[in-house]
Amino acid sequence: MTEGKRQGDNIYQVSTFSALLDGVFEGEVPFSIVKKHGDFGIGTFNKLDGEMLAVDGEFYRLQGDGTIREVKEDEKTPFAAVTFFNPSLTYRIQENGTKEQIEQFISSILPSENLFYSIRITGSFRSMKTRTVSKQEPPYSSMTDVVEEQDVSTFKDCKGTIVGFYTPRYVQGLAVAGYHLHFISEDKQGGGHIFDFEIESGTVEIGEHANLQFVLPKTKEFLEADLMHGKMAEEIEKTEG
Amino acid sequence: MTEGKRQGDNIYQVSTFSALLDGVFEGEVPFSIVKKHGDFGIGTFNKLDGEMLAVDGEFYRLQGDGTIREVKEDEKTPFAAVTFFNPSLTYRIQENGTKEQIEQFISSILPSENLFYSIRITGSFRSMKTRTVSKQEPPYSSMTDVVEEQDVSTFKDCKGTIVGFYTPRYVQGLAVAGYHLHFISEDKQGGGHIFDFEIESGTVEIGEHANLQFVLPKTKEFLEADLMHGKMAEEIEKTEG
Numbered sequence: 001m002t003e004g005k006r007q008g009d010n011i012y013q014v015s016t017f018s019a020l021l022d023g024v025f026e027g028e029v030p031f032s033i034v035k036k037h038g039d040f041g042i043g044t045f046n047k048l049d050g051e052m053l054a055v056d057g058e059f060y061r062l063q064g065d066g067t068i069r070e071v072k073e074d075e076k077t078p079f080a081a082v083t084f085f086n087p088s089l090t091y092r093i094q095e096n097g098t099k100e101q102i103e104q105f106i107s108s109i110l111p112s113e114n115l116f117y118s119i120r121i122t123g124s125f126r127s128m129k130t131r132t133v134s135k136q137e138p139p140y141s142s143m144t145d146v147v148e149e150q151d152v153s154t155f156k157d158c159k160g161t162i163v164g165f166y167t168p169r170y171v172q173g174l175a176v177a178g179y180h181l182h183f184i185s186e187d188k189q190g191g192g193h194i195f196d197f198e199i200e201s202g203t204v205e206i207g208e209h210a211n212l213q214f215v216l217p218k219t220k221e222f223l224e225a226d227l228m229h230g231k232m233a234e235e236i237e238k239t240e241g
Numbered sequence: 242m243t244e245g246k247r248q249g250d251n252i253y254q255v256s257t258f259s260a261l262l263d264g265v266f267e268g269e270v271p272f273s274i275v276k277k278h279g280d281f282g283i284g285t286f287n288k289l290d291g292e293m294l295a296v297d298g299e300f301y302r303l304q305g306d307g308t309i310r311e312v313k314e315d316e317k318t319p320f321a322a323v324t325f326f327n328p329s330l331t332y333r334i335q336e337n338g339t340k341e342q343i344e345q346f347i348s349s350i351l352p353s354e355n356l357f358y359s360i361r362i363t364g365s366f367r368s369m370k371t372r373t374v375s376k377q378e379p380p381y382s383s384m385t386d387v388v389e390e391q392d393v394s395t396f397k398d399c400k401g402t403i404v405g406f407y408t409p410r411y412v413q414g415l416a417v418a419g420y421h422l423h424f425i426s427e428d429k430q431g432g433g434h435i436f437d438f439e440i441e442s443g444t445v446e447i448g449e450h451a452n453l454q455f456v457l458p459k460t461k462e463f464l465e466a467d468l469m470h471g472k473m474a475e476e477i478e479k480t481e482g
Binding site: 016018019111112114115116168169170171173174210211212213214215216217218222223224225227228 | 257259260352353355356357409410411412414415451452453454455456457458459463464465466468469
């Protein structure tokens with residue numbers, strides 16, 4: 001192992017997921033900086049104004065009204081995780097599978113549940129159920145309250161790309177343990193945070209990550225956030241599905 | 242905030258504390274690399290052969306037999322956390338205080354319990370109780386078992402330096418939540434992982450950290466480790482005091 005090699009498998013994360021849960025919806029980091037650390041990833045925007053998905057160096061903003069546009073350099077994020085996508089495992093999916101089945105399949109082939117993995121699934125989907133969060137105004141309530149009013153869309157028979165991460169359980173709260181996946185349709189007309197899907201066929205690509213960089217905000221809201229309240233695991237399940 | 246400034250407050254950590262608890266006592270990272278990421282910090286050595294303490298760019302190995310020597314470049318670590326120490330807060334201690342009282346005092350002045358802090362306390366101690374772990378041979382048992390046989394020393398009326406970190410509770414397991422402190426005597430004749438102390442007078446210096454880099458091992462032992470078993474918090478309390 002050399003240090004140089006390790007840089008290639010870096011995941012760069014802004015803030016913690018528990019801060020988002022606690023209503024810390026404004027961060028200091030612009031996407032001009034996020035883009036320096038990856039060409040692939042997921043996240044959100046200040047005021048929780050849309051879901052972020054990055055793939056092949058293109059950063060998209062999946063908005064609450066169902067539209068998608070490119071992310072501007074000066075837009076900021078309260079939570080994002082990115083990497084330079086460099087898959088080391090590739091699998092073909094040739095029979096129908098639900099989100100649960102695909103996640104179980106991926107878990108069965110991951111070399112270890114103790115590392116981080118970037119996951120891209122390109123395919124044809126019989127159905128895809130996503131949500132997009134919408135712009136909030138201060139004083140912010142918790143994300144758990146916000147997602148009760150979220151916009152949920154179901155797409156039928158569409159092509160598109162899933163982007164996301166597998167995160168080990170021992171970092172629950174700091175990140176989202178397990179699978180955290182966003183979707184964008186091939187025609188760039190729809191997408192969001194994934195609740196459920198059924199895939200018809202496609203390709204799963206997986207990158208392995210053992211080098212993690214977390215950048216915490218120094219905003220008043222983050223410094224004062226309750227990042228360790230008792231129901232965190234439940235709330236992550238509730239907000240992230 | 243600029244990215245440049247953020248690099249200065251980086252903490253670099255090798256592996257996770259939960260891996261050490263689970264008996265992952267051999268890592269791949271040599272101190273030649275660790276030293277590039279900091280001049281200050283704590284950790285241990287492969288085979289759990291001694292406690293590590295770094296201060297002012299000097300890296301020490303506090304050995305199970307009570308002796309101390311400098312760390313060699315090619316020695317490797319299964320767990321270490323370092324930073325370039327750059328304190329932003331300094332306090333004088335002018336009356337006797339126990340470890341618990343000093344930690345409570347530090348907690349009362351920390352800007353937030355959600356960031357990481359490096360802590361150096363230079364002073365005169367009425368007593369200092371430390372342990373040093375001793376070289377293990379495979380197959381390794383858990384650290385909880387190892388520390389039941391640890392060498393505990395109590396120094397009376399000594400001068401020296403405490404080096405360590407405050408870590409937020411939301412990263413328990415990945416790191417050691419709360420205070421994790423090592424000690425070295427001024428004459429470099431004794432020290433180890435701190436269990437307890439009583440300070441007479443001294444200086445507390447505190448650095449603030451919002452940029453965290455974790456490098457996970459890709460060894461078979463780490464990949465297969467149980468990093469999330471139920472009693473982790475208890476075991477950290479038991480092994481770290």
